[in-house]
Amino acid sequence: MAPLEPQTKVLVSEEFLNSTHGEISCEECHGGNPAEVDKAKAHDGMEPYPALKNPEKACGECHEDIVKTAKNSLHATLSTFETVLKSRADMALWDQIDEARSNHCAACHTNSCAACHISRPKASKKGFINGHVFQKHTDPVNQCTACHGSRVGMEYYGSRGEGDVHAAKYNMDCVSCHKAEEMHADGTGLPGRYHLQEMVHCEDCHPKLEHGSVRDHAIHIGKVQCQVCHSQTYVNCYSCHTGRDEEGLYYFVNQKEVESMKIGMNYDKDAPQAGYDYMLVRHIPVDPDLFKFYIEDALKNFDQVPNWKRTSPHNIQRKTWQNANCNNCHGQRELFLSNDDLLDYEKKANAPVVVAKVPEAIKETTPFSVDTSGVRKSMVVDAKWLHDNMGKVLLIDARSEDEYDNGHIEGAISLNPLAAAFRTDPDDDNPLTLVDFENIAEILGSAGIGVNDHVVVYDKAGPISGYLLWILEYAGVKNISYLEGGIEGWHEAGYHVTDKPTEAKAAKFDGKANPQFVTGNDFVRANLDNADVVVLDARIITQAKGMIGHGLAERAGHIPGSVNLPLSALYMDNGALKSPDELLWMLKKYGITPDKTVITTCNTGQLAAGAFFMLRYLGFDDVKVHDDSWISWCATE
Amino acid sequence: MIVSRWIITTPFLLACAGILAWSTQAGAAASSSCVTCHLDEDMLTDNLAVVKAKASAKQSGSG
Structure with missing residues (x-):
């Protein structure tokens, strides 16, 4: 989230005054001293966050009942964060640990009344979000997900996975579920945050499902946490280390992030409404050496608490791959936490969470199959295949030049499609659309790409490669592939990188354009009511719903009748891919099947191109990128 | 008359004092000289420099 302009941060509105x-x-x-004319003197002694320092005086004079509990709420004190840290800590060193915690963790993990009701929180650089108007309804974009961003916000609004059905279908935001009673509740003395009695549960809105018409509810409720069947994959973070750099600036470094899903045993059935046996668990980035920069052996009791912890991913869907068929869960060892998933130092801590015996596969289930016969398997290769076929392919690194210089796969040529002039300028009459084919051919020729080469493209996360692969297919390159897992997948496979650049052998590119892979507003407009044509909007949910706009778009919104499926549903974190049958099954849920013409669209065409590649890989024949995209559509429609 | 007698009674005087206190309190922020500056976007733009918080080059992840 871009910070607010300095003047906007402190600009009071007439609405507030009234x-x-x-x-x-x-x-x-x-x-402060309002009578003073001089800025410094006027602000002398001023308290910018009165509710943080003294909530009783700032808010409690009128909202006494709320402040009485809210000052001890989990948002205000993060008491359970400290409780769990203490259970791992050598308490003889607590003062030093607490100092380290304050320098790093508490920089984000502190809150006041204002951070939910007036301003953006500290973690997103502060500032009034509506001219100092007090808002009863907390703003999900500017406030809640400003802190709860990388996991909750990205999951909920489709920056990871499909997004959450509560947002996509029912327009629910954070406070639709997390009401004031929960947010303001006193969290003193809790052993963990899931022990808050006022916390919302699925059953509050979906009661007595075990007596409903869904057979699987009757079978699983009481044994399995709802999210096990209704969540998508989510991100797991590993090994956070903290420290100060040469300039004295504080930092933390996460070793890696991995998108996956793990079912673990419930080790904390004492929490309210948590009597089930199986639950989803997420790897949290705590590490015995978390505070090593400050103190040795600070977390000497690391084994006391699991670091695969109960989680409630905010990416709920009614239909998920797990509940599509019994045996998508039953018998799937890799879906359940095992000893093999644990690092050496965390085996003891997570012993209660490991699933020793996986529920057996069901012998008689409803037949379930997805037709994957059309999948163009050669369009995706893995690290081993690339390693074995090095020299037979033309390898392109689609990341930025800096990233390329810092280490790339040996032999790869640098071609970042976002920096290359494949598209018109943002201030062009027809902004960010493909340039003339001759210019595209010239760029490809300069990179040494020939129409008959087998071109393999990689980047870090996937969609940038997808964008370049669309251009290559449009330009007539016949044999193209995506390196699954990108550069991180290459590292994980144990192969080395180099910082020595490979110079492209420039040649004349003599490909012919495939205009059927590109379309504009007229075609989209003419097919809005065509049942054989699907317009796939690959943007995140907040943009498709018009909650937030794009800098180049005159307004926020979406093309009528378009189907919103965020691009992140097609690419996992770090460029990994789900299996073709799971992807095809998911697309079918949205009415996107290979027999249809699919137009992919987004704000500027970039996400649409990423979606184009995945659909082509999955066997779709008639796919077109809406090159005019939303920034043009919204200006004309 | 009942009305004229009520006008000079204590409850009436207390009510008047309450209304007076409320009316002077209403719009208190508007009458504060703080908002002379904090309502003036142009002035704030001219006077507030962009302060870029310096982050460590080693920082990774957003928590």
């Missing part, structure tokens, strides 16, 4: 809270003078809450 509101109930505008009836209180500024200095009554903030102090």
